[in-house]
Amino acid sequence: MASPERGVLISGNWKMNANHFEALKLIQELSALLRSHGGVPEGREASVHPPFTSLRTVQTAIESDRVPLLLGAQDCHAADRGAYTGEISAEMLAKLNVAYVICGHSERRQHCGETDEQVRAKVDAVLRHGMRPIVCVGEDLAERQRGEAVHKVRGQVAAAFSKRSSEQIAAAVIAYEPIWAIGTGETATAADAEAMCAEIRDELVGIAGPAAGVARVQYGGSVKADNAAELLAQPNVDGLLVGGASLQAEGFAEIVLAGL
Numbered sequence: 485m486a487s488p489e490r491g492v493l494i495s496g497n498w499k500m501n502a503n504h505f506e507a508l509k510l511i512q513e514l515s516a517l518l519r520s521h522g523g524v525p526e527g528r529e530a531s532v533h534p535p536f537t538s539l540r541t542v543q544t545a546i547e548s549d550r551v552p553l554l555l556g557a558q559d560c561h562a563a564d565r566g567a568y569t570g571e572i573s574a575e576m577l578a579k580l581n582v583a584y585v586i587c588g589h590s591e592r593r594q595h596c597g598e599t600d601e602q603v604r605a606k607v608d609a610v611l612r613h614g615m616r617p618i619v620c621v622g623e624d625l626a627e628r629q630r631g632e633a634v635h636k637v638r639g640q641v642a643a644a645f646s647k648r649s650s651e652q653i654a655a656a657v658i659a660y661e662p663i664w665a666i667g668t669g670e671t672a673t674a675a676d677a678e679a680m681c682a683e684i685r686d687e688l689v690g691i692a693g694p695a696a697g698v699a700r701v702q703y704g705g706s707v708k709a710d711n712a713a714e715l716l717a718q719p720n721v722d723g724l725l726v727g728g729a730s731l732q733a734e735g736f737a738e739i740v741l742a743g744l
C-alpha cells in the first residue's frame with residue numbers, strides 16, 4: 485500500500501463521454517454510492533474528469549450536494565487567454581474550482597501531436613493557477629518490446645519536471661499509463677506497474693531531492709474493479725487513472741474504495 489504520507493488518488497477520466505445530462509446522472513449515482521459507504525475515507529481522494537461542456541454541471545452538483553469528489557479536467561491550454569480558437573485555459577478551469585488537470589494524455593500526444601515541450605508549458609499553467617497537474621507518461625508496445633520503456637518514461641518525466649523545485653514536483657501527480665494497456669483490456673502486471681512507478685519516483689528525486697519523492701504516482705490502463713486492489717497494494721502505486729471503468733458509477737465506486 486502507498487505511504488500514508490502521500491495518500492491515494494483515484495481519478496476517473498471520462499474522455500469524450502457524458503454530455504451534461506449524462507454527467508449529472510453519473511455524478512449523482514456515484515455520490516449516492518460513495519455516501520452509502522461512508523464517503524471517501526481519510527487518506528484517499530477521488531477526482532472525476534468530465535469533458536469541458538460538463539464541467540460546470542458537475543461542479544454545481546459536487547458543491548451543492550457536498551459530493552465527496554474533486555473536480556478534474558482532461559486538458560488545458562498553456563496560455564491564460566488570447567487568440568486560440570477552441571481552446572480552454574487553466575485560468576478558466578481554476579474559476580470552476582477544478583483541482584486536477586490531466587496534462588499530456590497519450591491520446592492527446594498521439595492524436596493532437598502534443599509534444600513534451602507543450603506538456604511542460606501546460607504543467608506551468610496548471611501550477612500557476614493553483615491546481616495540480618496529472619502528467620501522463622508511458623511507452624508504446626514497440627518501445628516496450630525493444631527494452632526502451634524505462635528510458636522513454638524517465639525522459640518524459642524529466643521533460644515535464646526538470647529544473648522544478650521539490651515543492652512544485654510534490655504538488656504534481658504522475659500517471660504511468662503504458663499505451664498498450666489503454667482501452668485494450670491488457671493491464672500491466674502489478675509488478676510491472678510497481679517497477680515503473682518506482683523508476684518515476686527515482687527520476688523525480690534525482691531532479692529535486694528526497695522532498696520531491698512525495699509526489700503521487702498513479703497507474704492507468706484497463707484498471708477495473710477486479711484488478712484495482714492488487715495495483716493499489718504496490719508500495720509505489722499511489723493511485724489509479726481510470727478510463728472506461730469510470731463511466732459506470734458502481735464499478736468506479738468499487739475502484740475508489742478498492743483494497744480498504
Ligand code: PGA
Nearest residue numbers: 666667705706726727728
Ligand atoms: P482505460 O483508460 O482505463 O480505458 O484503459 C485509461 C486512460 O486512458 O486514462
